[in-house]
Amino acid sequence: MKRFSDILFGLILFCIISPLLLVISLAIKVDSKGPALFSQRRIGRNNKEFVLYKFRTMRTEAPNVATHLLNDPQSYITPFGKFLRKSSLDELPQLFNIIKGDMTFFGPRPALFNQYDLIDLRTRCGVHTLRPGVSGWAQVNGRDCLEISQKVEFDFYYLEHHNLALDIKILFFTVLKVLKADGVREGARNPNIIEKRESAM
Incomplete structure (x- = not known):
């Protein structure tokens, strides 16, 4: 059901914002030398x-x-x-990733291919079974201000509790964060969840 929603809303949003995508692409080309799009190797589900x-x-x-x-x-x-970056408009091309099935709207942010410590910790906690998202619980609770272990704690919380209500909450905080151009530290953290998960494996 979530995959169907991703495709449906992804296509609708793409049709709506396609003129904006074109304008941004042209502005990037005028602003500096190089392609409008940037591609990067990431780790998915x-x-x-x-x-x-x-x-x-x-x-x-x-x-x-x-x-x-x-x-x-x-x-x-x-x-x-x-x-x-300040407006988060640089993330818009990830609609292509959502439609392709690489990503979803809400989930853990995909790790870089060489972020081995983050990949390893997510794997040990089972977070790697989730499809990565454009925004996620860790994103609205600190983003790059968080240590890797803290990010995984929030990712693990999402793994254990993700539902429509939590996704709506992430959407609300994402919009708020974008409007304020900073991070939002919401949600309880439990420093023991990673250790508990590891001891259970």
Whole structure:
């Protein structure tokens, strides 16, 4: 049922925002040298690798690592890219990933192919069985401000409790976070859930 909803709403949204996608693509091309779209190797459901699409917000010479791991990320981000990131419009091409079945609207954010510690911890907790999402419980509770173990705690919470009500809550907090251009720290954290899960395996 969720997969059907992903395809239906993904196609509807794509039809509605296709003019916006075109305008953003043209603006990126004018703003800096390089393609409008940025593709990146990510880890999906059951640790299957896929290609994630975003609007390019960095210069083409930027290293292919998570932004928070760069020594000076601001030096790589383009002027228009700053706006795209702040507004989260750079995430819009992931509609293609949703329609293809690589992703869903709500779920754990897909790890980079070389984030081995995050992949390993998610696998040990069973989070890898979930389809990754454009936004998720960890995203609205701190995003990159969280340590890896904290991210997985929120991911595990979603694994254990995901339902329509929680997805609606994530949607609400995602919209709020985008409007405020910052993270939202909501939801209880239990530092013992990972240890409990590991001891049960």
